[in-house]
Amino acid sequence: MxxxxxxxxxxxxxxxxxxxxxxxxxxxxxxxxxxxxxxxxxxxxxxxxxxxxxxxxxxxxxxxxxxxxxxxxxxxxxxxxxxxxxxxxxxxxxxxxxxxxxxxxxxxxxxxxxxxxxxxxxxxxxxxxxxxxxxxxxxxxxxxxxxxxxxxxxxxxxxxxxxxxxxxxxxxxxxxxxxxxxxxxxxxxxxxxxxxxxxxxxxxxxxxxxxxxxxxxxxxxxxxxxxxxxxQHGDNLVGMNTGVGARFERWRLLWDGRFRRWNEANLIALRRLQERLTPENRKIMDGFSHARTLPRLPGLVALWHSGVHRQSWVDSLGLFVAFFFKKM
Structure with a gap:
């Protein structure tokens, strides 16, 4: 829980x-x-x-x-x-x-x-x-x-x-x-x-x-x-994540394909612990992974059924839009 x-x-x-x-x-x-x-x-x-x-x-x-x-x-x-x-x-x-x-x-x-x-x-x-x-x-x-x-x-x-x-x-x-x-x-x-x-x-x-x-x-x-x-200073590797500028940066990462590469790396990493995932979470991971391999419309349906989401509806919407254009 x-x-x-x-x-x-x-x-x-x-x-x-x-x-x-x-x-x-x-x-x-x-x-x-x-x-x-x-x-x-x-x-x-x-x-x-x-x-x-x-x-x-x-x-x-x-x-x-x-x-x-x-x-x-x-x-x-x-x-x-x-x-x-x-x-x-x-x-x-x-x-x-x-x-x-x-x-x-x-x-x-x-x-x-x-x-x-x-x-x-x-x-x-x-x-x-x-x-x-x-x-x-x-x-x-x-x-x-x-x-x-x-x-x-x-x-x-x-x-x-x-x-x-x-x-x-x-x-x-x-x-x-x-x-x-x-x-x-x-x-x-x-x-x-x-x-x-x-x-x-x-x-x-x-x-x-x-x-x-x-x-x-x-x-x-x-x-x-x-x-x-x-x-917050000039040498920060990761900085503030609030405001319009931060949201724009997140959308930019989606659109330049970086987020897709990050998803791929994390899914590869999670395979090392696949047997330790709960059955429910293994199903979520497999559903998300499978959705990424499908054509646009079937993929969107599979993504929705997988249950993956971000914390705000705006960012979740961006997730689905990026998914439609094969950016994640």
Whole structure:
């Protein structure tokens, strides 16, 4: 069962017996590359968390600026038991995050993706862990949330979209609703990522995590309350997704065929976990995949019956229009 969007995590706040013996441990998965401008502010926000049972695993992807020096300084301050630094694979941010998530020596109850240039709100982990510890360990679970957008000087400039439809695999196939920088997931979800492998040809680590947890019968909570300050600057790989400009960009990606290539890559990746998908979700995936092979009108009918959808009716309409023109 997937959880519907919620304004807070207090709805399921009783601690499951699986987590009553000791504080749950969180592995903060921090990926860095040329991050000296904002990295210290991000690590300081870890130190300000109201939930303190965590360890940072920083994977650097070959920085030549002061990033490694900053990490070394914090490691000296915190100790190796609170901050470990490893070398990334050097193949981009997706490979870096997935390689870190799948490392055998990173062991915890929960895992939190972290970008190098954000600022976590001080209750980010507490809110996520409060919900995650209400569930059994064996159930894959993923927390994600909205974000506050800030500029380079940390001045608020907006907020990410508020999604109203429940998280679902039929949505995850064509849309990621939570940024990776907001995501916290449990060890059962992480085991699925490891089973698929760090080399999986997924488009992005956050979209992939949403697809995997939703598809394999896990629980997903989309929290309407922001959990971090998402810094917007010239070096961002992914930025604001709201407004007319963002919608135009999504339509442009549909029309230039990129979204079709992304769908193909994600479907190939999901085949690695085909036996772990629920029967219902395997049927949705197969229906979506089959629809993409059909002529226009039969394909539209098959797409409709597959149930795939985006969060807004405008974007869902764009999906069907792009499908008609073989752009997805």
């Amino acid at each position: 997937l959880c519907v969007p919620a304004a807070s995590c207090g709805r399921n706040d009783s601690v499951h017996p699986d987590f009553q013996d000791k504080p749950a441990q969180v592995a903060i998965l921090l990926c860095t590359y040329q991050g000296e401008r904002f990295l210290s502010e991000q690590i300081d926000s870890f130190l300000s968390q109201t939930y303190g049972s965590w360890k940072v695993w920083a994977s650097d992807d070959g920085s030549t600026d002061g990033t490694l020096g900053i990490l070394d300084a914090y490691r000296e301050k915190l100790g190796h038991e609170r901050l470990a630094v490893v070398h990334g694979p050097g193949r981009g941010f997706v490979a870096n995050f997935l390689s870190l998530a799948c490392r055998d020596d990173v062991q915890a109850d929960f895992y939190a993706y972290a970008d190098q240039d954000d600022i976590w709100l001080n209750d980010k982990l507490e809110r996520a862990i409060k919900w995650l510890t209400s569930l059994p360990r064996a159930v894959p679970a993923l927390y994600c949330s909205r974000t506050l957008f800030v500029d380079e000087e940390n001045r608020e400039i907006g907020m990410s979209a508020l999604f109203s439809k429940p998280p679902a695999f039929s949505n995850a196939l064509v849309q990621s609703i939570g940024g990776g920088n907001t995501m916290v997931f449990n060890a059962a979800a992480r085991a699925l990522l490891c089973q698929a492998g760090a080399d999986v040809p997924a488009v992005s680590h956050d979209w992939w995590t949403y697809m995997v947890v939703a598809g394999c019968g896990g629980e997903v909570l989309y929290d309407a309350v922001p959990s971090l300050r998402y810094r």
